Amino acid sequence: MGKNDASSESMMISPTISDSQLRLNDYPIPATMKAWVLGNPEELTFVEKPVPQPGPAEVLVRVDAIAVCATDIEIIRHGLPAMVDGGLPFNRGFTPGHEYMGTVVRLGASVDEFEIGDRIAVEVHAGCGRCRRCREGMYTACLNYGYPKKGHRANGFSTDGGFAEYAVNSVNTMVHVPDDMTDEEATLIVTAGTAMYGLDVMAGIIAGEGVVVIGPGPIGLMGVGVAKGLGAQPLILTGIIERRLEIGRRLGADAIVDVTKEEPVAAVRRVTGGKGVQYVLECSGAPNALDEAARMITRGGRICLAAFPADPVPVDLAYLVRNNIYVFGIRGEGKSATHRAAALMAQKRFDAKLIHTHTFPLTEVPTAIRYARERIEDAIKVVVKVGEN
Numbered sequence: 001m002g003k004n005d006a007s008s009e010s011m012m013i014s015p016t017i018s019d020s021q022l023r024l025n026d027y028p029i030p031a032t033m034k035a036w037v038l039g040n041p042e043e044l045t046f047v048e049k050p051v052p053q054p055g056p057a058e059v060l061v062r063v064d065a066i067a068v069c070a071t072d073i074e075i076i077r078h079g080l081p082a083m084v085d086g087g088l089p090f091n092r093g094f095t096p097g098h099e100y101m102g103t104v105v106r107l108g109a110s111v112d113e114f115e116i117g118d119r120i121a122v123e124v125h126a127g128c129g130r131c132r133r134c135r136e137g138m139y140t141a142c143l144n145y146g147y148p149k150k151g152h153r154a155n156g157f158s159t160d161g162g163f164a165e166y167a168v169n170s171v172n173t174m175v176h177v178p179d180d181m182t183d184e185e186a187t188l189i190v191t192a193g194t195a196m197y198g199l200d201v202m203a204g205i206i207a208g209e210g211v212v213v214i215g216p217g218p219i220g221l222m223g224v225g226v227a228k229g230l231g232a233q234p235l236i237l238t239g240i241i242e243r244r245l246e247i248g249r250r251l252g253a254d255a256i257v258d259v260t261k262e263e264p265v266a267a268v269r270r271v272t273g274g275k276g277v278q279y280v281l282e283c284s285g286a287p288n289a290l291d292e293a294a295r296m297i298t299r300g301g302r303i304c305l306a307a308f309p310a311d312p313v314p315v316d317l318a319y320l321v322r323n324n325i326y327v328f329g330i331r332g333e334g335k336s337a338t339h340r341a342a343a344l345m346a347q348k349r350f351d352a353k354l355i356h357t358h359t360f361p362l363t364e365v366p367t368a369i370r371y372a373r374e375r376i377e378d379a380i381k382v383v384v385k386v387g388e389n
């Protein structure tokens with residue numbers, strides 16, 4: 001990446017960055033920018049605020065596109081899981097949004113990993129870099145989560161996010177975007193990264209092994225794409241929305257199961273000749289999903305929960321124990337899973353664009369969020385394009 005693609009990408013990058021700006025770290029940065037900030041619950045205001053300054057190992061990113069995530073909706077309504085200075089994120093001038101991509105426009109003093117003009121996508125969590133979990137690569141489970149004074153950053157969760165014209169990112173949260181990938185598709189890298197992390201924690205070899213993905217939401221659908229890219233076979237997607245299941249088929253599912261028409265455990269047993277699969281990636285949050293997942297897998301199989309029900313649910317624990325079933329829970333996308341997901345997307349192993357359904361300008365973030373929340377016009381991934389208002 002570097003100066004050459006700045007001109008070839010002029011359709012996607014606006015404005016184009018000149019050669020002299022690339023050399024001199026002098027891309028013109030205004031003092032203030034437009035950004036959405038969270039006031040009271042459900043109250044987003046479009047304001048002018050200072051453009052942040054990158055620290056020594058950070059860059060300033062001009063946000064070019066950002067996808068709306070279900071977690072954004074949760075944060076705007078209830079605060080958690082966002083946490084700013086140890087408290088809820090309301091009325092602190094906090095800018096939400098975490099699934100963004102953009103262009104590097106200013107380098108911190110020690111940054112040589114990126115150049116001005118590089119197109120990048122971000123993973124959410126930089127972590128603190130000093131706690132035990134961060135040192136293990138589990139920075140999404142940082143023990144100093146929500147405490148920027150301890151060095152913690154998770155943009156859109158504990159530090160300012162991407163519903164704005166600019167954002168500061170640690171170099172450890174960025175991955176290069178290939179020239180032939182659109183801004184909209186690049187916003188989906190982090191979603192695919194979450195699915196990749198779910199498959200990672202099950203420590204699966206995946207290739208040639210059976211995988212069920214429960215729930216064709218954005219993470220579930222990306223889970224299908226990633227599992228396919230890793231060679232899963234058979235790969236089965238279960239869910240209730242027919243249009244989304246069809247997208248799952250196009251992303252590589254060998255079989256799709258509409259659970260309104262067929263009992264899903266029986267369907268998985270039918271597809272696998274009675275044996276069941278090795279891994280289940282649970283992305284639905286349905287109350288009975290864990291019990292169903294347990295009955296879809298072989299003895300000794302593994303389940304990863306990437307979604308959860310709102311209320312506590314009874315679970316047949318004896319079945320899990322008797323069958324030596326391993327259950328994992330993930331938060332976000334640790335251990336550089338985003339980088340591996342980006343590699344699969346760069347190799348075009350699956351077409352993430354299939355889940356992008358709507359696009360709005362930065363001025364219309366509340367509308368974009370409403371489309372995602374209410375699934376208006378069958379919305380799946382709603383993207384906000386910045387700089388095209």
Ligand SMILES: [Zn+2]
Pocket residue numbers: 069070071072098099
């Ligand atoms: Zn998200």
Ligand SMILES: [Zn+2]
Pocket residue numbers: 127128129130131132133134135139141142143144145
């Ligand atoms: Zn940490």
